[in-house]
Amino acid sequence: MDIKALVQEQKSFFQNGLTAKADFRKYSLVRLKKSIEDYEEDILEALKLDLGKSKTEAYMTELATVYGEIEYFRRNIKKLMKVKRSNFSPATFPSKGRIYSEGYGSVLIMSPWNYPFQLAIMPLIGAIAGGNCAVVKPSAYAAHTSKIVKKIIETTFDEEYVACVTGGREENSMLLEEPFDYIFFTGGAEVGREVLRKAAENIIPVTLELGGKSPVIVEKTADVDIAARRIVWGKYLNCGQTCVAPDYVLVDKSLKDEFVKKSISYIEAMYGSDPIKSKNYGKIVNSKHLLRLEDNLKGQSILYGGSFDMEAGKLEPTIVDEPDLSSRLMSEEIFGPIMPIIAYENIEEAYKIISRRPKPLALYMFTGNKKAAEEVISKLQFGGGCINDTIMHLATDMPFGGVGNSGMGAYHGKKSYDTFTREKSILVKGSSLDVPFRYSVDKSAKPGSLGLKLMRALGDERRLKIIRFLMK
Template sequence: MDIEKLVKMQRNFFNTGGTRSVRFRRAMLRRLAGAIKDNEDLLNEAMKEDMNKSPLEVYMTETGMVLDEIRYHLKHVESWAMDKEKITPLAQFPSRSYVSPEPYGVALIMSPWNYPVQLCLEPLIGAISAGCTAVIKPSAYAPATSAAIGEIIHSVFPPKYIAVVQGGRKENSKLLEQRFDYIFFTGSPAVGHMVMESAAKYLTPMTLELGGKSPVIVDQTADIRIAARRIAFGKVLNAGQTCVEPDYMFIHESVKEEFITEYQMAISDFFPDGDMSDMNVIINQKHFDRVSRLLESGRAVVGGTTDPERRFIEPTLLDDVSLDSPIMQEEIFGPILPMITYTNIDTCIEYIISHEKPLALYLFTASKSTERRVLRCCSFGGGCINDTIIHLATSRMPFGGVGASGMGSYHGKKSFDTFTHYRSIVSKGTWLDLPVRYRPYTPLKDKIIRLLMH
């Protein structure tokens, strides 16, 4: 596929105005929803092949979330796309002021491998809803799912409107040489830097959804059984290959032993008879080797075994972890949870604010004062009190990072906003033309202007 010609073809189609009507946008959203429903088995099989993902988890974290997002946009896109009346200052009388949303144009969506359906199609929903065309670049690290997405998209949309470009770094580089009207990138901070450098060439606006080390704090007032189960859920989900996974944990020393017991019980409950055959595996050998080495950063008190033939790593809780150990220097992206004890909440806060701002933060506590303190002192993309992960599973709140964990946000109306430029328009009447603003300036005009602008 000639990428330069593809972008030009999409720009020509966008310039016809064919994507702008709300009727068209809604029809395309319905078409996408229908294609996902018709191809659920294809997507289940593809994700099983790529990462051993179970059908229930595929629906819970991928296709189900995408379909729910489409329903939300279908319900609200008509009102979002309307002009919004604004109050006109008296000095601009007689006129009408309003904000008019318009689509940016041709969008590039670059998605990662870890949630290859959700993180590809949720931004696409925003692009369609806003009235853009889109070029989608799925990750080559999930080849079966990327191929399935390409097959689905090409079966329902013409490439002049929505297209999928397959491939690896060569294709990524070629795409980033093109002039897009908006770029939406989800991936690592390292690649995010490269994408941002490329976007700077044309001053292209963009959203970066990155990652980082998202902390968990469990204090002495927390419900330890609930905390252990919900943290284990966040670590086991997708084998920890989640941008908002609980990366490391500060735990009050008075509840550490209880937590270890409850964490082991949670894992045992999740996998009856120790059968972990349906748990996700690590995406490829390179990442398996990297994550496996991190097991050496502490002592496994839960789990700790690996199966290189399957690229499988058992859910693991590490004790005796130092803050300067290898596992604390990089995003883990695996089912290993390093545990660090503390006695004073200030220790946790000082560590968190002295490092890059994380994409998520999770606090388990029954203390409202501790909750207020952590939220007041720590900057992060989003998070949960007494749970993990679930803050992103809604169309009613935006999801995004801050600082090194990203810029911009999406989900629900924020997805529409992301791919939309809001034009401020003043429509001035011609039946009256007050001369007060025109030269020559006089003391009388000065008084009138001050009166009108007061």
């Protein structure tokens, strides 16, 4: 595929105005949903091959969210596209202000391997809803799912509208050399910096959905049973390979022993006494990441788990006790089924541990104290999160995105539309009145002159009646 020619074809297609029409956008989304439904079994099988996902987990985390997003835009696209009225300004009387939304043009969407279907298609839905053309670049690490993504796109759209480019680093580099009108990247911070650097060369706006060490605080008033169950679910979902997975747990010292005991109980309830053999437990994406996790566990105090099956690509759910805060395990995003547990004496100690690290993509607190919940929200900066749950803020149409090292920009629901469109402000000026003093400020600015009185009045809406009276 000639990537340079493809981008130019998309820019030409965008200019013909078809993507600006609400009916075209809606029709495109309906076609996309139909294609996904047609290939649903193939998608589930690909996710099983790439990440060992069970059908239940794959449908819940990859397909259900996609269907929900398409339905949101199917119902709301015309409302979102409606021209907005601007507030009246006396300074421009008589006039009308209108704000139009329009797509950027050709959008590059670069998706990761951990949720290889959802994170390729969710941004695409927003790009289509916003009236753009798009090139989707799925991850080479999830090869089976990438093939299905490519097949769905190619059977649903002409490449001058939506295309899919597969491959590895060479293809990534080639794409980043092209003058796209917008780049949406999901992945690690290291590659994200390179995307940002290349985008800056062509002054291309970007959204970066990155990651980070997302902490959990189990405060002294928490329901420990609920906390353990929901943290275990969120941590070991997709074998911990989730950008908003609970990375480490800060638990009040008085609750630690009970929390550990209940966490082990829920691990075995969800995955059995031998999780590696469980059909509901996935695998690490490749040997490179498995070896990285093995290295991270060296020298750690393991309370539970820690066994590997290198041939199957699996590490059983693992709990680590009080890791050194300067260790590799606590210095980089874990992205695997390892849960460090750290006890704290008071809540301020927990805040200090979090605030000394880069701003996380997510933060979770379990508490029965409303003031404690409000305090953590106001004191710490993080992308988003939950009180008394984990991960489930992604199951809403609220904006999702990071801050600082965990990313820039956001999407989901209306925010996806906002992300993939820009606002164009238009002033429509009336011709029935043309005040002469605006063309000759020096002459009209004499003390006591009508022009000066008008200029002063123009900055105050309370004097609008005066203006209208003088203009009769």
